[in-house]
Amino acid sequence: MATVVAVVALPSTRTDGSALKATDIASVHLFRGSTKVAQATPQATDTQVTINDLNVLAGTYSYTATIIDQNSKESLPSQAVTAVVPIAAPSAPSIVSISIQ
Secondary structure (H helix, E strand, C coil), X not given: CEEEEEEEECCCECCXXXXXXXXXXXXXXXXXXXEEEEEECCCCCCCEEEEEEXXXXXXXXXXXXXXEECCCCECCCCCCEEEEECCCCCCCCCCCCCCCC
């Protein structure tokens, strides 16, 4: 299993063009496919947040993010980004014995 780390840039405007500050954002949600897997709350001076998706199995996944403002309004999803979690390499072998012939 792996941890997928998403760095999400916070928007500075609303869809109507008005200003949006980090303090206007209640949370940032991270989705793997259509399932919300994690969220973060930005600090007042943040321009981006880091969100971890923990214990992800090997495979290929599509991630999106949304912003929830202080009025509980949700943004449209971000563009989708693909993450490939590789299959882990096998453990190292053990030499049981060596002989000289």
